[in-house]
Amino acid sequence: MEQPDLNALYVIEALDAERSVSRAADRLGLTQPAVSHALGRLRETFQDDLFVRAGSVMAPTPVGEKVIEGTHRALAIARQEIWQVKSFEAATTTRTFTVCLSDMGVIVLLPKLLAALHKAAPNATLRPLQVPSMELASALQDGDVDLAIGYLGRLGENLHQQSLFTRPLVGIIRGGKARKTVKMSPERFMESRHVVSSTLALTNRLLEKELRRHGKKLKVGVDVPYILAVPGLVANSDYIAIVPEELAALFSRLAAVDVFPLPLPLEDVTVQQFWHARYHNDAGHRWFRALVAETLRQ
Template sequence: MELQDIDLNLLVVFNELLRQRRVSAVATSLGISQPAISNALNRLRKVLGDELFLRTSKGMVPTPFAETLAEPIGYALGTIHNTLNVTPEFDPASTSRAFTIAMTDIGEIYFLPGLMKRLALVAPGITISTVRDQSDTLRDEMERGAVDLAIGFLPDLKTAFFQRRLFRQRYVCLFRKGHPFAESGLTMKSFLNAEHVSIIAEGTGHGMVDTAIQRAGVQRNVRLRVPHFVAVGHIVQETDLIAVVPEAYAARTLAPFDLLSAPCPVRIPDITVNVLWHARNHREPSNQWLRQLVFDEFAV
């Protein structure tokens, strides 16, 4: 006999009859009707070719064959039950788990100092690797478990993904302290007259900045285009170029590079920065712990 030849629910009925010896008691225990219990027993009798239980004044008494089946079936059902109900434990203080988090260079600048400082206190054995959060490849990497979490503005990750909002932020203009805007202020006219560094950030949601500016009918004087944000602070510090950047990036670069920021005169939609994970990791204890730590540390 093969497993596909038998309904395993019949073995649950069999095990309960061994334990309680009364059809009414088994029906109550399993939450089904007495006729359904009797029907299950009849089906099992046909499959196994034995009466299995005999009705007596003392209840349902197992046959010798049923008694030989009692221990192995009880053990097998107990093993299945325990396996399905096990709750894996995760101890951050003692683990040496390695996590991979997808984020942009802005994310590395904004999140990693605080995250690594926190991990040093509560989970010193954990190591972190980062990869770029370009949505065209990130979906596949998270589906196969190569990336544990993603942090950022990733509107394309929807189906099969969960997310929690960390904060919303606006875009601002970034320029050096000695810039003429530091005295005169940044207006639409000065924004149009200024020379700009444009950040492409291909594969991320930040590409919508140029689209939003164009839709507003504004034509920027772009003198420099770079693929990412990491050099923008250095560039703006040494030139009169201005950059339109997320407020989180500005917050981390103003002091180190002696820069100033001002609201962008062109209306650009606010963005939502989320922590995201794939459904495959939704109940995985270490993933649950890390994303909660990120939320506790950075959510506003």
């Protein structure tokens, strides 16, 4: 079966708008014979005149009206969903951006991202969620997640990554009414029991590695699934915890904890954003990544 010439849709659209072969030809940048030939082929295809002379203009037949209606729908879809696929207008987009954040990211980063998105794209939506680390690479590949943001290390193949900011690690310890920065000896630090959280898995690994260098093991007082449980547990026990500096500042406002510089050298942690190669050149995705980078680097 011969495939239809889709360029004929533009001819139908022009004839409907101009109601004249010559004016339709001008509109399309074609010669009048070319448009007449295209109309002749369409008449053959539909076994109908489609447009007939009515005074000084050409009017559509009943079949022509149905063809015009379908043509407008088809071209609208083509223009909106195909030809404009590379365009992106932040001011008018209603797109939902899905971001994988840990509970720490939701506490520290999400408010900044929400404010920036609302200002730049007021009709867009930001959807935070958590995905198990073993499923994150496939979620990024399948488009279930646009970006993963955090201290994540290496996630897998075909993933792009961009460093956003670096933070030093500090310790928190039970404090009094007045919040202050205190000191801790290496000996006391290595003998103390820690509150750890799965959210701080990278921090825990760095700490375990450094303690092994000193012939020590990490002493876990309690392992909690929620990062927000950490400051309360530290404030009401002799346990300590190691957290990024920004989080320690927040915890000192939530509970009676003091902050101390680490007496052992631990490398700073770097927050990165990750995305799959499938979406690297998507206009909206590119715009959102740039917004995230600009916002979180401030």
